[in-house]
Ligand SMILES: *[C@@H]1O[C@H](CO)[C@@H](O)[C@H](O)[C@H]1NC(C)=O
Ligand SMILES: *[C@@H]1O[C@H](CO)[C@@H](O)[C@H](O)[C@H]1NC(C)=O
Ligand SMILES: *[C@@H]1O[C@H](CO)[C@@H](O)[C@H](O)[C@H]1NC(C)=O
Ligand SMILES: *[C@@H]1O[C@H](CO)[C@@H](O)[C@H](O)[C@H]1NC(C)=O
Ligand SMILES: *[C@@H]1O[C@H](CO)[C@@H](O)[C@H](O)[C@H]1NC(C)=O
């Protein structure tokens with residue numbers, strides 16, 4: 001099954017049902033997803049991603065999205081890396097991010113993003129690097145359940161946001177985790193004891209904006 005070469009008829013049919021069956025629609029290409037992401041990432045007063053523009057004929061340029069700034073693809077023109085840092089976007093992370101299910105690297109850092117982490121990120125089970133740091137407007141609780149399927153995750157950096165509530169305990173099940181940076185938020189409560197069982201952990205940070213926790217040194 002190829003994602004890019006679908007006939008026009010099925011694309012149109014697909015668009016008709018998009019709002020109903022977003023995730024089962026195979027003609028919803030990574031190009032379409034990136035255009036959706038751009039619209040959501042860029043809030044009022046935000047700017048950036050100027051070269052994320054759909055080609056006039058995506059059939060003629062099936063790899064056009066792979067040269068958008070911050071985007072890299074694999075041999076199937078599926079997005080494997082999305083790294084956008086220090087761009088004043090002032091938007092939010094939309095649920096469509098979950099459709100980029102071959103992502104290995106996702107860095108949306110220092111982009112002034114706001115709002116909540118969409119639960120659809122749970123579909124990003126190939127991720128090795130997840131860096132959402134320094135979006136001081138990202139708020140609400142961190143939905144730890146999105147992490148349980150990310151068995152390849154090596155780096156989780158959500159430093160310096162406005163997350164509240166309890167610390168996610170789920171990182172403890174991630175056997176490949178090397179770097180876990182949860183500090184600079186408003187988490188409260190206990191540091192999960194299970195964190196001490198993450199064998200490969202090299203860097204751990206949890207110091208909040210308020211002195212809620214004692215600093216934890218991993219031996
Ligand atoms: C689409 O076509 C118009 C007019 O031919 C051209 O000016 C524009 O640059 C094209 N856009 C892209 C992304 O190729
Ligand atoms: C992902 O990011 C890491 C660290 O920044 C880098 O070493 C690696 O090459 C990146 N991988 C891809 C597929 O972009
Ligand atoms: C936008 O983000 C940058 C980098 O984190 C930060 O220095 C700046 O203060 C932010 N701007 C606003 C208006 O929040
Ligand atoms: C996350 O991204 C920020 C901004 O690019 C960078 O400074 C930071 O080192 C990254 N975190 C990790 C763990 O690589
Ligand atoms: C982030 O937290 C600070 C301190 O509690 C607060 O002043 C600010 O309004 C919060 N921002 C958002 C967008 O929730």
Ligand SMILES: *[C@@H]1O[C@H](CO)[C@@H](O)[C@H](O)[C@H]1NC(C)=O
Nearest residue numbers: 114115137138139140141164
């Ligand atoms: C998060 O920030 C948004 C936008 O600033 C605000 O409307 C919302 O109430 C905040 N939510 C929480 C839980 O702080």
